[in-house]
Amino acid sequence: MAQTFMLRRMTTSLKQQANTAAQELTTGYSANIGQKLGGDLTRFSALESTLSRLKGYRFATDTAATTANAMQSVFGQIDSLTQDLGGALLTAANAENPQALQSLISDAGARFASVLAALNTKVGDKTLFAGIASDGPAVAGVDVILSALEADIAGAGASTAGDIEAAVQSWFDDPAGFEAVGYLGGPSAGSLSISAEDRVDLGFTAVDPVMRDTLKSLAMVALVGRGAVVPDSATGVQIVQIAGTSLFANQSDRTYRAADLGMQQARIEQAQTRNQAETSALELARSNLLAVDPYEAATRMEAAQTQLETLYSVTARLSRLRLVDFLR
Template identity: 45%
Template sequence: MALVSLGDMAQSFLLRSHNARLKGDLLRQSQELSTGRVQDVGHRVGGDFSQLAGLERSLARIDAFNLAAREATVLTEAMQSALGAISDQATSLAPDLMTAAQAGQPSHVDAIGAEARSRFETTLSRLNTRVGDRSLFAGTTTNAPAVADGATIMAALVTAIGAAGATTADDVAQAVSDWFDDPAGFETIGYLGSNQSLSPLTIGEGVRVSIGARADDKDLRGTLKALATAAVLDEGVLPGDTAARAALASRAGEDLLSAQGDWSALQARLGVAQERVASAQTRNTAEQFALQMARNDLLSIDPFETATELQTTQMQLETLYSITARLTRLSLTDYL
């Protein structure tokens, strides 16, 4: 019978080959056990990556939807906060205007005029609210203020009142209202934003939400007119006519109260948008969880089976080291 043996060099290469293979298996099994995912994805899917690619694409799409939904949440919450603060300013000012008008004292009317001017400027500041360095109420012109400052608008209103020859409270209130409605008035001098609202955000599969509230919204005009009507008292309109100035304060207070319905409609629209965003986020989360489970089922490993394989590989590697050590200690005398 022919005896087949391996030379020292061939035997060394063979041991090295076994050692490299076992070390590779040990590394792969260790990584799989620590990550819980198979390392050789191609072998697991049999070379067909279409299902895995579909899952990854869907998850990436969900991530984009969630990002848009988070942006919509931040914007709508900031808008609601700004509008709520403006509404509170207007609501609390209305009774003070009427009380000052009933008192009929020049000092009271002057004081409420100064207060109205302050609140009008605060309202303009709220309309210029920025989030993430983008203007909320300026439409698509997100890099600029939504409205001009109070001094600019007051100067334009005083000019309009003078040009109208206003001599009574009704005349002044009408001049202020006409300026806000005139395209060459508020829309040109006061409103600095775009006449186009922000494009609706896609926050889910087939779900879009519009958050296009602008400072020139018709539902805001009534409050802005009433605040401005009261604020011009601080500009000295109707000088020397205390009764007319008191009537103007009363008129502004009544207009503020009647404008509350418009505020409710505007805040309700934003509330509907917030509800749609919250619903979309819930659906996105559920779909994301289902997709992640499907991906895990496709790529996950059995930890008990992998741990057993890892232990077996360790034993084989230790055995190989023992054999290698024995072979390196062989001598001709031992062989003979």
Template identity: 35%
Template sequence: MAMNSLGDLAQNLMLRSYGARIRTEINTLTRELSTGKVADVTKRLRGDFSHLADMDRSLRRLSAFATANAETRLLASASQTSLGIVEQTVTDLSDSLLSVSLSNQAVSHAQAGVKAQGALETMISALNTSVGGRSLFAGVATDQTALASADTLMAGLRSALTGLSTPADIMQAAQDWFDDPAGFAATVYTGSDQSLGSTQVSEDTKVSLNRRADDPAFRDAMRLASVAALAEDPALGLSSTTKTALFEQIGVGLLGARDGVVTLQAEIGDVEGRIEKAATRNGAAKSGLELARGELLSADPYETAIRLEAVQFQLESLYTTTVRNSRLSLVNFLR
């Protein structure tokens, strides 16, 4: 009968090979137990990665939506803050002008002119707000301010009002200058005439922040404030009676302009609400996908622990066998 045997060197190499394999398996099982994920993804998925790839693609898309959502939320919040400043400024100026129109005093007229100048500067500053280097109300020209300075506006309008003496003529001339493409649009509005496009913040939701500083609601507010500021300008030479009539008319007009700004605030508020709802849906979808992905690649901790214990026992047995083999000798055999 043929007999096969292993020499000492071959047996030693074989035991070392078994030991390396068992230690590798222990490391793999230890990693699975600590991470909760299988080490051999190909074996778990049986070579079919299509489902996992689809999940990963969806998670990347949701991550992109989350970024767009956060950026749009920031822009909407900043826009709402700017509109709030404009609305409050218009309200305060309206109250002041209506109060001044009742007094018909030179001192009150002067104070009203100063207040109107300050209100105009505040509105322009609010509409020139930028966030992260992006102008909010300049259309697609996000790299530049939306409006020139209040002084530039006053200088252009002053030339259009000089020589007029009645409130009706002054208000009509101001309206014409703001509507004229060569007036406000050419000298004061420095943004683009193209509004920003919509932003997709979820799989089924797009929102738009497309209001510009040349919107009629803003133009009306700036027109009325600038006329009130110029009422005290010596170049116009208006009488006290004319100033009082102008302040009263402007004060009433500002109430209408405020309504226009409030409408824009409601519009931005609706956008903010849709952004929040989209964020909630995106978060729920992301959580569901991550849970499903985890279950697809998860390692059963109980099963893994049992396998790890069995492999550790194999390693201990191998070490015991190795030690016994190392003690074998002819002398010990003959004893």
């Protein structure tokens, strides 16, 4: 029994040595970090802590880059939908061609719906322009917004183009107006940390002043198309002219907003590059710290295997020994 126990213990020990050497030969790293570093884990712990933090920043920068790229795409969609509309509305309103103007008004109403749909764009399960309430849509539908505007205009008794414009402007600026009825999101999500030194602000929401000005102009044209609060065609033409002028002026503001987002994208890319470079340098330092000599590991594995084979041979011989074989 003592001999069996001893043989088993030696077999287990040799197997462990062979497996450890094989692991080190395969990975290139020491299997016993404490022994490799002589018990001083200070530097290794610092490296691991920094690498863990950089891994978190990598996730943050990847998420920020995806969000910023998607936002820039939405800005491009909105700009494409509204870029030439202001000038076209002004031209049609001044041409005294009712059919062409009506066709353009209908088109503007459809573009209004498309802009609202663009503001409800999602990346994964998060709505881009809904602030912290990103689990739902950012803005309400066309009918909800226009119905609320019609009720507000009727309540104000607005009948001239100037009065209707003032009522629409007031509704979009009033916290009890667009922010309460048309905007379904929450406050801005604020800035995001993307490195130890850098933060980016991707807190653009559908209540951004530039977005609201664009929506206001499109809503005015859509109201003309519905006709409920526009007393006559002459007033409708004046409203279209006002909306066209506003859209034309708002184009540069949208360009500046896209440029602001572009600068945030550039900062994200720079942070990604720096974080990756630091990660690579630290991973190299960790490798140098834990690296083993492959020749030495292979030698130990070969020695352990040879000893194990010898032990198996001795065990087999011992198991065949019988007293009766010597008494014959």
